[in-house]
Amino acid sequence: MIPPLSLLPSGTLHRDVMASIVVFLVAVPLCVGIAVASDVPAELGLVTGIVGGLVVGVLPGSSLQVSGPAAGLTVLVYEAVHTHGPAVLGVVVLSAGILQVALSAMRCGRWFRAISVTVVQGMLAGIGLVLIFGQAYTLADSAAPSGGLEKIGGLPRLVADIVSGGAARSAFAVGTGTVLVLVLWKRMTGRFSRMLPAPLAAVALATAAVAVSGLPVATVEVRGVIESVQPPGLGDFFLLGEVAVLGTVAAFALIASAESLFSAAAVDRMHDGPHTDYNKELMAQGAGNAVCGMFGALPMTAVIVRSTANVQAGACTKLSRVLHGVWLLLFAALLPATLGIIPVAALAGVLVHAGAKLLPVRQLGPLWREYRGEAVILIVTSLAVVVTNMFEGVLLGLLLAVVKTAWETSAVHVVVDDGASPRIGVRMTGSATFLRLPEILDPLEALPHDRPIELDLSGLQHLDHACRTALTGWAQQHNEAGVEPVRVRIPPSASA
Template sequence: MLSTLTSFTSFTPFKNDRGALRRDALASLVVFLVALPLCVGVAVASGVPAELGLITGIVGGLVVGALPGSTFQVSGPAAGLTVLVFEAVKEFGLGALGVIVLATGVLQLALGALRFGRWFRAISVAVVQGMLAGIGLVLVLGQLYTMAGARQPGSGLAKIAGLPGLVADAVTDRGRLTACAVGVGTIAVLVLWRRLPAKARLVPAPLVAVAAATAVTAAAGLDIAHVEVKGLTDAIQPPGLNDLTSLGSVTVLGTVLAFTLIASAESLFSAAAVDRMHQGPRTHYDKELLAQGVGNTVCGALGALPMTAVIVRSAANVQAGAKTSLSRVLHGVWLLIFAVALPAAIGVIPLAALAGVLVHAGCKLVPVKEIGPLWREHRGEALVLAATAIAIVTTSMFEGVVLGLLLAVVKTAWEVSHVHVETHELTGGRLVVTITGNATFLRLPRLLETLEALPQNRPVELDLSEVRHLDHACRTALEGWAAQRGEVGVREPRLISAGRG
């Protein structure tokens, strides 16, 4: 642990190379243009002031960007945590958000110092995909209401049930129909932008979509809701002593654990994906978890949104030709300059445009293309994915993730506990029952059914020599079955015979 912390604090991220500096500066501008609308959009969708999203983006650049772990991935507020943040703010209040994020950062620091970073890679991919799919579905459902200028219901089921009424209101109400048109137009730009020539696509699609929607709204004088702006310094609200006492609540601690699990898993899975995009230094997972912990601790102290490493911004950084960590630090500088010098520019952005950006982002979180092949090749994994996503939509984020993890463990235990039972007849009418594989309680019903179906008047020899694992439940059940048969002979390390003479 000490060696991890020492190397963590002695990191020098930048190279003295003019060519690399130029590429990093250009890449940082691209990342800044991608991050700007997403930071604002995630904050608004989370039910907090827009400036808090910018603060998290700034900390992700200036603080996390300068720390070791991953060279190219970029951190900031993520769509994957939007639903959880919204629920936390609604239940505990905005003041408690800083405490929750601060506790998340401290817990990540502890996990990173204890070298737990690598173990997050052991989380079932199906659970992570199901988690992201559930988040995406809830995000899409919620932002459809925002796009229509309506108040979104509290639960996922209520959002689904309210869709027919939302559509009817949008069609009959001119104001809501106008807002929907702006949102749908934003989504159309995002979808069509990928089909343009590569030179045109140098400008990030989210920036173009939001800028176009803002320009059209202003030029046409459309009367729709815009982002509310308070100012960067006014938005910073460090948690007070009264807020810290909320950590004594079991519900709040459960939310902290959910934040930690989801933020850490998303960051480290993002790191694995980013590593496949370049030939540079690989991610050190423990150091990256420490870096995320530092970032969330700072964000919590400022009362801002939680952060994760974000694949969209990270991919933009790699594709823009970044050479060192300087690019992600500079993107934080540009965000800071924008937030300080041009805060009023945020206030002209229509909420419907940001909702459109997040609807598009939410759809991308649902792994539609992977579901078919996953169902054909690994049906159990597909079921875990679907169950996790459905549970998140119908209950809550924390309960859905816990259910997914439990299902993944049960599925693995079921697949590992393969037991094969063969019965052979020897001369004199003696039966030999050979059991091979891993005999666990999950396979006990089938095992006992096979043994109980044997003829009662025949001597039986039970051969356990090929059993790789025999748990306590199976051993107890086999000994009980043998005792019911009559005489019992036990030869260590196996139960060898049972039968009536």
């Protein structure tokens, strides 16, 4: 809970207020840009940001991380809206929030820490690539193809449209200028960048440039907060009878939970205050998504960009993230018309930059050198997200991670003692699973049939059914041609 303002030291109160303003300035362009990229009204991004501040901000869990719409769910929201229609958004987000609350009640929050970090990095990298390829078209005010491969295949045509001039070139100039400001802002402004965050500065400069030059570029469509909010009707919940919609609910809940809790772990390393209670944070995120679903708004997660800005701006308590929600509410209520002058290409530039930051470019080289299998999982997961969709890509990544782990933990060693004794001794150690059958059977089948054999399995920690059956079959074949039956020592502790 937030302590009463009268109990806060004056310095703490001042730092929280200033941090809330910084987070608000970071949140506005991101909330609007994510909504536009998700193909929903821009105001719904603000609604999710408001709920993230006023609802999640006061609940227990993490103390300094900030919640709101996240670029990581943009692709999934876009797919859901275009596959099942806009009415499904509120139903899916509400159901995902309830599922998160249920997972919290079962104290499953800490289990999200067991998800392969490489799969999560691959998921985020795939999302980053999809954002870059998709928003590249929005940079030029062009319609993007539907599939990931189609987006990549259409890039030559997009380049030709930009080179040919006209509106596409003007919009592309605005978008790429936005990206350049985002990249160079801290270098150009130094400490001043904390007072005026790069996303707001980039969008503001792009908006001013368009207003002064009169460039023919598309701007954000303004509908009004009241008109944009569309709570799900009772009939919309019948959509939950479709398997595809239930899969989307599960994807929303699991991915939002994993991203939030990984963000919490990262934010905890940035400050010396109380660390996150993962089950309570999962409950808070679920409550926030349930409220967002009631308004038909975007799903939320804890957002590392806003959370980092909050910590770096000197926030001390939860008050900063609650106040950032208050500022968003005031902005949505008093200044919604200002959204109508923002160029869509500028928001696309913000998301292209956000997508590029999701790519683990610096980490991939060391990961490849030290843990090549993990690097393969990361690359395959990210490409699968681009080629198929986020849910199937993550499932493939998790499957690869499980197979890799099973392969590594099933290491088995076969030692053949062909000494002076007439009997050949074969000793196995490690874990004998079906994945290692070739390594087990090849040396056994190469043994001579005219000498007695003793097979010692007492050193095995695990012996699965497939290996037990294969060894029994080999012993029977050897016995039919051998001079003496194979003697097998199977430990009673070896599980089958």
